[in-house]
Amino acid sequence: MADDHASKAISCYGAGLNQTPNLDRLAKEAILSGTHSHVNMVRTLDSRIDNRLPNVAKQLRSGGYQTAMVGKWHLGEGKQHEPTGFDYWSVLPDQGEYWDPHFIEEDGMKQVDGYATDLITDKCLDWIKARDSRKPFFMMCHHKAPHRSWECNDKHKHLYKDPIKVPDNFTDNYKHRAKAARVAKMRVAEDLTYFDLGLVQPDGGKRIGEKMTDLWDVYDRKVPAPDDVTKMELMDREDGTIFTFQTPTELAEFKYQRYMQRYLRTIQSIDDNVGRMLDYLNADPELAKNTIVIYTSDQGFFLGEHGWFDKRFMYEESFQMPFLIRFPRDIAPGTVCDDIISNVDFAATFLDFAGLKIPSYMQGVSFRTLLEGHKPDNWQQVAYHRYWMHNDITHHAYAHYGCRDERYKLIYWYNETLGVEGARPADADHKEWELFDCEEDPLELFNVYHESKYAEVRMKMVQMLEDKMMEIGDEMVHPKENADAGRMHFLSRFWGSGRS
Numbered sequence: 001m002a003d004d005h006a007s008k009a010i011s012c013y014g015a016g017l018n019q020t021p022n023l024d025r026l027a028k029e030a031i032l033s034g035t036h037s038h039v040n041m042v043r044t045l046d047s048r049i050d051n052r053l054p055n056v057a058k059q060l061r062s063g064g065y066q067t068a069m070v071g072k073w074h075l076g077e078g079k080q081h082e083p084t085g086f087d088y089w090s091v092l093p094d095q096g097e098y099w100d101p102h103f104i105e106e107d108g109m110k111q112v113d114g115y116a117t118d119l120i121t122d123k124c125l126d127w128i129k130a131r132d133s134r135k136p137f138f139m140m141c142h143h144k145a146p147h148r149s150w151e152c153n154d155k156h157k158h159l160y161k162d163p164i165k166v167p168d169n170f171t172d173n174y175k176h177r178a179k180a181a182r183v184a185k186m187r188v189a190e191d192l193t194y195f196d197l198g199l200v201q202p203d204g205g206k207r208i209g210e211k212m213t214d215l216w217d218v219y220d221r222k223v224p225a226p227d228d229v230t231k232m233e234l235m236d237r238e239d240g241t242i243f244t245f246q247t248p249t250e251l252a253e254f255k256y257q258r259y260m261q262r263y264l265r266t267i268q269s270i271d272d273n274v275g276r277m278l279d280y281l282n283a284d285p286e287l288a289k290n291t292i293v294i295y296t297s298d299q300g301f302f303l304g305e306h307g308w309f310d311k312r313f314m315y316e317e318s319f320q321m322p323f324l325i326r327f328p329r330d331i332a333p334g335t336v337c338d339d340i341i342s343n344v345d346f347a348a349t350f351l352d353f354a355g356l357k358i359p360s361y362m363q364g365v366s367f368r369t370l371l372e373g374h375k376p377d378n379w380q381q382v383a384y385h386r387y388w389m390h391n392d393i394t395h396h397a398y399a400h401y402g403c404r405d406e407r408y409k410l411i412y413w414y415n416e417t418l419g420v421e422g423a424r425p426a427d428a429d430h431k432e433w434e435l436f437d438c439e440e441d442p443l444e445l446f447n448v449y450h451e452s453k454y455a456e457v458r459m460k461m462v463q464m465l466e467d468k469m470m471e472i473g474d475e476m477v478h479p480k481e482n483a484d485a486g487r488m489h490f491l492s493r494f495w496g497s498g499r500s
Helices: 020-029 056-062 117-130 179-183 248-282 285-290 343-353 452-472
Strands: 065-071 089-090 101-106 109-111 137-142 210-211 219-220 233-235 243-245 293-296 325-326 383-387 400-404 407-413 432-438
Touching: 020 248, 020 293, 020 325, 056 065, 056 137, 056 343, 065 117, 109 400, 117 137, 117 248, 248 285, 248 293, 293 343, 383 452, 400 452, 432 452
Parallel strands: 065 089, 065 137
Antiparallel strands: 089 101, 101 109, 210 219, 233 243, 293 325, 383 400, 400 407, 407 432
16 A cells, blocks of 8 residues: 555556556556544544554454554554554654654564665564564555655655646645635645745745645755745755746646656655565466455545645545455456445455454445456446544644545535634634536536536435435435435435445
């Protein structure tokens, strides 16, 4: 699993941004609790998992598996929040570092020299090689990359110097959208810092850029987006190259190119190390045949779409995540599945393939039959999303929830300030619906929630959302008067009783 890997940044998905031959190789040949956040209580970055709760690793270990976790954890530190259910674990503290990272293990914290993506893979391979080969194993290899601050391995600094096409909606003005899109501070042109872009941050106050205050008390300055850029100079942090600009558009596109170069270069190391893992497995034909390999991410990422970097939102580029799986014994090479799956389904699927019972506490459902080419009659084509953070002082991303089926997406924004004085604008309390026709409007530029021609779709999607929230036990906060009058909210069921 990678952190913040956009599907478009894997070449087999066809966007043409970069080349990832080893991830493509996995595609051609081919999560922890299984519960939603309101159940496992890990709702925000400040949340800490209670390691006394059951999880998929504990289930697998009880079923005779050897288990290990290496890399990104970010679910808390201290005995109550350390990984449990694993025979071996070595995890990064908080976000972790790209270079010479620290790892927390059962006997304390250790610093290791080198590049994080390589080191995480080293630790995984060392454990796999030293395992008891008579028993099955379960390894979670979790990379920091390509998370911000996008620091690549030295050997990849020469890559992606040719200009990358700017997305068609890079200059989105958010005119026909919810207020949440307009106020978010995730814009490539305005909200990336000097450090993000590998530039020298000069001394000074507001004149050199807005201070980016985040939850970890980092005070980098954002590279400004002034109307008059003719007097502005930026300097490369490594080689001292000076950059000048003639127009604000030229400056914005410069930032985009720098951002994409740094992001894609970190992914190159992931691809290298996926190759190392596959090579080890393929050296033993029996091991290769009987080992399931999955590559995915915790969510997608904006690569300039709508002018944004980062994630959080339910808009497509962030909402959609990559999922590649290889299991030569049961899954036909080159298989493409167009059905909707969710990461809450991962744990149940792992147990299903392992031949173990799926416990009742898990809210996800195994999608093994989909991978084997058979769709159950009751498979519910719906994905649910909830972003819990109300007081996101760094990105100003509003709290919201919603669902998506094969064509439409419904979002309810319900942000509240929750009494954090001065952290958010006075009008941060905000309630609003959005509905997108993803077939007619794939760039998600036009909210059609209030259009009369979509009245029936609106009813169906609101019902789908309410059904899903009732099914998983999540709290609804949207007012019923926003739905069409006279509708029977909890009796009518458009999508049956299937679970996603």
